[in-house]
Amino acid sequence: xxxxxSLASALRSVNQTFETSVIKSRDFDSVDRVYTNNAxxxxxxxxxxxxxxxxxxxxxxxxTGLNVLGATLTTVDARMMGECILEVGRAELQLANGQSVSLxxxxxxxxEDGAWKWHTDIWNTNS
Amino acid sequence: xxxxxSLASALRSVNQTFETSVIKSRDFDSVDRVYTNNAxxxxxxxxxxxxxxxxxxxxxxxxTGLNVLGATLTTVDARMMGECILEVGRAELQLANGQSVSLxxxxxxxxEDGAWKWHTDIWNTNS
Numbered sequence: 257x258x259x260x261x262s263l264a265s266a267l268r269s270v271n272q273t274f275e276t277s278v279i280k281s282r283d284f285d286s287v288d289r290v291y292t293n294n295a296x297x298x299x300x301x302x303x304x305x306x307x308x309x310x311x312x313x314x315x316x317x318x319x320t321g322l323n324v325l326g327a328t329l330t331t332v333d334a335r336m337m338g339e340c341i342l343e344v345g346r347a348e349l350q351l352a353n354g355q356s357v358s359l360x361x362x363x364x365x366x367x368e369d370g371a372w373k374w375h376t377d378i379w380n381t382n383s
Numbered sequence: 384x385x386x387x388x389s390l391a392s393a394l395r396s397v398n399q400t401f402e403t404s405v406i407k408s409r410d411f412d413s414v415d416r417v418y419t420n421n422a423x424x425x426x427x428x429x430x431x432x433x434x435x436x437x438x439x440x441x442x443x444x445x446x447t448g449l450n451v452l453g454a455t456l457t458t459v460d461a462r463m464m465g466e467c468i469l470e471v472g473r474a475e476l477q478l479a480n481g482q483s484v485s486l487x488x489x490x491x492x493x494x495e496d497g498a499w500k501w502h503t504d505i506w507n508t509n510s
Contacts, residue, residue: 296471298471298487298488298489298507299507300427300507300508301507301508301509301510302509302510303487303509304459304471304487332431336465337464337465337466337467337469337491338463338464338465338466338467339464339465340464340465340469342464342467342469342491342503344423344425344431344503360425360430360431360505361425361505362425362489362491362503362505364464364469364489376469376471376489378487378488378489378505378506378507379505379507380425380426380427380428380505380506380507381427381428382428382429382430383428383429
């Protein structure tokens with residue numbers, strides 16, 4: 257079941273928080289507005305990472321280590337699955353060396369304290 | 384919501400089909416018993432691939448190209464999400480050169496013609 261436009265807009269707003277606050281502004285505490293409290297990420301090159309504190313630290317190291325300047329997320333589709341939403345998307349990372357990296361991802365969204373957030377987040381690179 | 388044991392057993396059986404028929408026996412037509420008809424995979428190093436025919440061809444090239452001898456899937460957890468199941472797991476690939484590769488994955492399961500199958504499948508390596 258495809259999600260209604262109002263809900264798509266709410267998800268888009270969270271994805272923009274990730275793009276602008278977490279990545280572009282390097283405000284890693286703002287992962288609180290993106291991930292649920294006990295979210296899990298499955299990053300390439302590492303094991304499962306659980307919990308918002310550990311996730312903030314992951315992004316701090318990844319963004320500063322790779323010198324990521326920006327990220328653009330594009331939803332391919334998002335479907336309601338019971339109380340959750342499953343989103344499939346593409347992402348582009350802009351690096352300080354002028355290169356960009358193409359990725360794709362699957363995010364399971366859950367509602368926490370009235371807000372939709374990423375609960376399971378896995379991605380990989382296209383090349 | 385965690386899934387009941389009977390359902391976990393059904394999923395395990397499909398995962399074993401992947402391990403033994405698709406990977407170990409290199410019977411790539413047996414992806415029909417693992418993936419839904421319009422399933423999507425998101426493999427590292429490639430774009431999204433959609434449809435069972437294209438998925439069979441992906442596994443044919445990946446398994447023969449990397450000379451994969453075996454795969455072991457281990458479910459970390461599986462939860463009902465409406466009509467679907469979301470599984471998070473770990474996988475080990477055994478290569479002909481004696482090396483093994485550690486991966487993790489997220490699979491969305493859907494029911495098709497009475498059988499649970501993989502509908503969305505994304506993974507990456509741990510190192």
